[in-house]
Amino acid sequence: MKKFFFGLFIPYLTLISFYTSVQAVDINHGENVFTANCSACHAGGNNVIMPEKTLKKDALSTNQMDSVSAITYQVTNGKNAMPAFGGRLSDDDIEDVASFVLSQSEKDWN
Secondary structure, three states, X not given: OHHHHHHHHHHXXXXXXHHHHHHHOOHXXXXXXHHHHOHHHHHHXXXXXXXXXXXXXXXXXXXXXXXXXXXXXXXXXXXXXXXXXXXXXXXXXXXXXXXXXXXXXXXXXX
């Protein structure tokens, strides 16, 4: 009975946790959030305020911003000239835009 239980229960939990995390991120929504809130300063992955701090893969890596969690923290709390969006955007919006930024950095914003 234990083998039967674990044989069904563990794969079920794995499937549910995978499905939930995949469903949670919406790159297309992230692009819309980026266009509405970020593109004025970061169009094409650039940075009009601090040109060396682009959203391109190498610059993100150099600035330790090469993970969704790091980008999420930056967008939520702001830093230097970048305002905090934590009060303006939902947590899901911020996670989606962070995922979009990271996905685009892999493509070098083409």
